[in-house]
Amino acid sequence: MKKLLFTPMLLASMFAIAQNSDDAAAKFASTITAKSLKEKLSVIASAEFEGRETATPGQKKAAAYIESLFKKFGLKPGNGDSYQQVYPVYQDELLGVKLSVNGKPFQLDKDFTFTVQSAASGVSNINEVVFLGYGLPEDFANIDVKGKVVLFLDGAPADYKPAANAPTRRGGPTAFFAKAGMARTKGAAGVVLISNSFPRKVATATKGEMYLTKATSSFTTVTVSEEIASALLGRTSTLSIDKLKEVNKGTYYAETKLDVNKVTTNLESSNVIGILEGTDKKDEYVVLSGHYDHLGKRDMVIYYGADDDGSGTTSVLQMAEAFAAAKKKGNGPRRSIIFLAVSGEEKGLWGSQYYSEHPLYPLAKTSVDLNTDMVGRVDTERKTGDTTNYVYVIGHDKLSSDLPIINEGVNKQFTNLTLDYKYDDPNDKNQIYYRSDHYNFAKMGVPILFFYDGMLLADYHKPTDTVDKINFELMEKRVKMIFHTAWVMANRDQMLKRDIPLNMPSR
Template sequence: MKQLLLLPMALLCMHAFAQNDAALKYSNAITAADLKKHLTIIASDEFEGRETGTEGQRKAAAYIEAQFKAIGLKPIPALKGYQQYYPLYQDSLQNTTLNINGTAATFGTDFIIPMNTNESGKFKGKKIVFVGYGIDDAAYSDYTNINVKGKVVVFFLGEPKKDGKYIISGATRGSEWTFPGITKKLATAASKGAVGALVINANQETFNPRTVENGKKTGVYFPSEKNGTKTINYASISHGFAKQLVGDDFNFDSYLASAKTLAPFTINGFEKKMAVNYVFTKGRNTIMASNVLGMIEGTDKKDEYVFLTGHYDHLGKRNGKIYYGADDDGSGTCGVIQMATAFAKAAAAGDKPRRTLVFMTVSGEEKGLWGSEYYSDHPVFPLEKTTVDLNTDMVGRVDTERKTADTLNYVYVIGHDKLSSDLPIINEGMNSKYTNLVLDYKFDDPNDPNRIYFRSDHYNFARKGVPILFFYDGMLKSDYHQPTDTVDKINFELYEKRVKMIFHTAWEIANRNDMLKRDIPLTMGSR
């Protein structure tokens, strides 16, 4: 009986050795020369900085799709192709009026209408009521014993502090009442029956010409989903106009001083009869952007998914200068292409992954993680069956602020102690076996002032519960977000080594028996 058991065990060991040997063999398809070849194209003049919503971004998407096809990646069945398109909006003012007791307020002097947080519509109210910061939270509420049904609410932007910390978050960083802030406050007012809102920015006494022009036409923006949440329209009003509204019955200057220091309001609910008539109409131009996806179907676990991601957009062209984005994130984009090449060679040779591999380059990251937000809200593969997202954003440079002996042999890893206890074991094991990079976890500190965990596309997987690792070179100074982020600054030897390490981590996760455990709560807060 014991002898019979030895054979399966021996076969299992041989299989594991063959798998690991195969991983090493196919990782050699990832070369500095090929990374440079792709990066020289991605970060070229032709793509003009790849700003989301521009022709340069569309050219880059077409190039990545062509590479995925040439490599042999399959298109995504749900997309009937390689690109997941999502809408961006650009709005222009057509008509707006704000009448108070029959007198027309002046657009640009008394009020403006922020277009990307207002939809065409109108409201009427017979009373205004002051509700402080417009917050209703267990830790602090401006709505206690106040009835706003059928009325127009007036509130300040921001949220209160006490002893240097925000009351709601208990920290030096604000809560969701600051960001997304206005949308949450409007939804709260709507839920309490308010018909509209007048909003005051304590730090904006009047509207400068640029703000007024922005109130006539927006830049391109991503329409964050309201998920059926009811909201109301609003106008931003100047301090002088706000003072006229409340009159002598309300000490506006005193409340303004409190709002400037984010002091809590102890008395709210000031109410005044006032006929408010608001009309707003805007036109909309829709511009399509896209994420680019390709896949290698797995074998016995093909209904589980390993994602390899990077963003291919950058800052575009400004004042005649191209922001090339070679490191940010041409390096991650080309890393994804090269890892796809290595896995495709393995699959073609009969070494297909057990899980389905999805290679996804997203746009909109520099604008606010738009493309990954859209994917996470419209996934083409079940997120509960997505075992990991390995995100690569800036892996081609040496951090100019890193003054240690390992500057030519390191990578920052973010997410190792979050969501899954399997992550560091696998990543450290593969790195130790194949690449021996120094894995630096400093950006996983919850008190990291740079909040790196929230600043790239992995976050939109993490917020949905998908375990993530984010690989990053730490470049926050020097050429970061400058036109000088160019191909000649890349350290291709280190770049190749980092991409190979990510490849080996992906190989192991794609071929192990179990999906990654989801056993650690995400305690980093929110964006």
């Protein structure tokens, strides 16, 4: 191997190139201002877009706005000749439902309710149920529920203590979500939850939640009154919840008929994608992502989603404008930069999932995803450290050893924020690592950094998440730091190494 000699002239030349790049980065980062961020966010989080719920007119208006700015900046369409990657969304509508046990009919909302999308349209005849008490993990031990319907009580005994390693997300093992998930994992055909909250004060919604993938088989989910539960357990009189707690676990027989009449509507949503083509490494990619959807409008009240994630969407737009301006002045990136505004995040990371499963650019050639989701506020739960000069960074010690070196380096050089890594703890009870769009890149092996401002409990997923609450000066500083990180990653000689296993527990 030939030895490379670094002469004083060569070293000086290399220093000059690096200095010129730093100067250019600082120059175009200066176009990211509190004023420009506020201008864009005031549109994205406006009443006109009605909270941007996935597969609604408000979301489509937001997509059109983002596309218009990508065009204005001079980005190329990211999907052939289109700026949008459309993906299917489905929604069920209930036309009617009947339930009877041993020939006795029961009424919706008076005696039972059910999840509209969980049951297939048509008649289901159920002749046996497996009663598992509270349906806790230990209740499933040594009991075969494959192909059967599982019946269980709500909650847990007063003295119940979950295992030390039990997951805490969505209420932990005592929550209905966990119980139903356990039953489904073990092959059950459906679950029936016993509740004493009948008759219901709020009618069952005739339209179900939207979903991304059509199920190949139904998994019926029904909540029933004490009277129905007693009938399913072979009792001729109604047992109270306290008496139902005393019933032995096991298989019980009753002739049950569930007759569901529903229709499925095919909807669609989209990711908005613009690309700034690189120079000598244009076939390698840096992704800057953020989700532009939010919760929409409920009972005529708009959930504006200014921070979540209007702030991340605005960050992507502002960085797109800065990088495009740099290219026009002869300072274009070596790698191509993909500006990816995804929808469906609030539904379950749908847009990024669809992109990761149908990538428009090879994930093997994608150096990194820098994901921005909530960077405009101060964490109301932050009790230590500087609350006015920080950002949470997730993913710094995962997948690539290059990540912290670059990110910490540019932060020290340009912005001096406190980079807080608290949510990188594998034992993080909030499981933040799994809860935004970077995760769909990470699970495919693409190095990621996720920038986040924290748990804003006062306004999180509430109509009060509005533009007037945003700290634009702090947001400016955070976005500049992300821009500088992307600048280095787009211009360095090598793609980021993929040299660290993902050390997060399976979901």
